[in-house]
Amino acid sequence: MRIVALGFATLLAFPALAETVVPARTIRPNQLITGIDVTFAKADLANGYARLSDVIGQEARVALYAGRPILIGDIGPPAIIDRNQLVALRYRANGVSISTEGRALERGAIGDRIRIMNLGSRATLFGRVLGDGTIEVRN
Numbered sequence: 001m002r003i004v005a006l007g008f009a010t011l012l013a014f015p016a017l018a019e020t021v022v023p024a025r026t027i028r029p030n031q032l033i034t035g036i037d038v039t040f041a042k043a044d045l046a047n048g049y050a051r052l053s054d055v056i057g058q059e060a061r062v063a064l065y066a067g068r069p070i071l072i073g074d075i076g077p078p079a080i081i082d083r084n085q086l087v088a089l090r091y092r093a094n095g096v097s098i099s100t101e102g103r104a105l106e107r108g109a110i111g112d113r114i115r116i117m118n119l120g121s122r123a124t125l126f127g128r129v130l131g132d133g134t135i136e137v138r139n
Helices: none
Strands: 002-006 010-014 018-023 038-043 079-081 086-093 096-104 113-118 124-129 135-137
Touching: 086 113, 113 135
Parallel strands: 086 135
Antiparallel strands: 002 010, 018 038, 086 096, 096 113, 113 124, 124 135
16 A cells, blocks of 8 residues: 655555556467567556566467456466377386377477377377477376
8 A cells, every 4th residue: 555645634545556467459369479469557466467578478378358467377388289289109107118199189388288199099198298399198
């Protein structure tokens, strides 16, 4: 709260508004955010972004509308795996390593857990996206 003195004995309390990052224009889902896409606006949000550097280079997970604050869950790292993309699957456990090919059933960024289909067995599995674009399947 900011207290402002008006005159000799009058005190008024106003909430102090911080700046938060908002889109300068509508940003569609799965679109990368650039420096010309965002700006600042006055808002008091605990789950918003206060620095442009935290937002630029990220990917919109949902539609972001101009002037509305960008919330923590609205953006994330850019996806390196697209839906229906052929990917390398890797399974390692107890000294055994199995590699095969699969099809991604979801989009995913590095570290995301996504569904994939093993092309050999047609089984649906879950795996974690690695930095080189392969999917590590765990039991």
